[in-house]
Amino acid sequence: MKEIPPIDLAQLLDDHLKDLNFPLEIPPPVLDVTRGEVIAYHPEPGTLEIRFPILREHLNPYGSVQGGMIATAIDNTIGPLSMLVAPPNYTRHLALKYRRPIVPHMAFFSVKAQLVERQQRQLTFEAIVTGPEGQELVRATAKHWIVDLDSLK
Template identity: 40%
Template sequence: MTMGAPSIEPMTKESEILEQLKSAAPDAEALGLEIPPPVFQFMEGRIESYEPGKSLKASFPVKPEYNNPMHRMQGGMIAAAIDNTMGPLSLLITRGAAVTLSMNLDYVRGIPAGKRLHVTASVVSRSRTNLIMEAVASDDRGKMVARSTAQFQLFRMPTGK
C-alpha cells in the first residue's frame, strides 16, 4: 500500500463551481463586480469542471455571428473564450483580482458554427504578484483549435467596507 497526498476530485457540477467563484470574491456585489462577467454570459459559456488549484474547463457555442469570412469562429472570439476561462481560474486560484498583462495565441485550425469550443486552462506558475497560465482550445472531437499562454498581474480584492 502506498501513501501519498490525498487526491482532490475535480468538481463537475456547474452550480457548485459558480458558488466557488462567488465565494472567492465575497464583496463582489457590493463593489459592483459581476461574477461570472457579462462577456462570459454573452458568449453563453458553460463551466464544465474545476480541479482545485490546477485547472478549469469551460465550453462555448460557436455561433454563426462569431464567424470570420471563411465561416469559422473568428480568432478574437477564440481569444475571448480562452480569456473567459483563464479569468475565472485566476479568481479561484488567488481569491483576488487579476488582470491580463499579456496573452500569446497560436491558432491551429478553424472551428465551424454549430460546434462547441472546449477550453482547458491550467496554472503554470504563481508568485505574489503574477500568475502564468496556459490554455488549450479544442473542438468536439478533441482536436486542438488554439493554444495560449498568458500572464496575469494579481491584486488584492478590494472590500466593500
C-alpha cells in the first residue's frame, strides 16, 4: 500500500474557521483518544477520510474494537467534515450498521465520510469504515443541524 502523508486537520480547520467569531478548541481533545490521521480531504464533493490505528485500549473483551470506539472514530470524521463544508452545526442522529469486527491484526481502519444532502438547516452525511484491504466493516448515516448563530447572541 502506498504511504500517504497525513494532512494537518487542525491547520485545515483553523484556516477554514478563522473568520468565525465563535470559541472553538481546535483540534478538539477527543481526537487525541483515537489518534486519527487525515489522509484525504476534497472540498468538492465534500469528503474527508481519516485512518485510525487499532489500539489495545480500544478493544472489547472479545478482542475486537469496541463499537463505541468505532462510533467515536466515525464522529471524529463526520464532525470535522461538517465544520469544513457547512456553518456551525451539531449531530442530531448517528446510526451505524456493523458488518464485520475490526480486529488487531488489521493494524488500522479508515473512515471516509461524505456530505450527501443539504436541506435548509439539515445536513446528511454518510460514512463507510474499511479495513486495510478495502473491505467494508461499518456503514453510518448522520443527520446534523445547522446552528442559528443569531439565536446564541
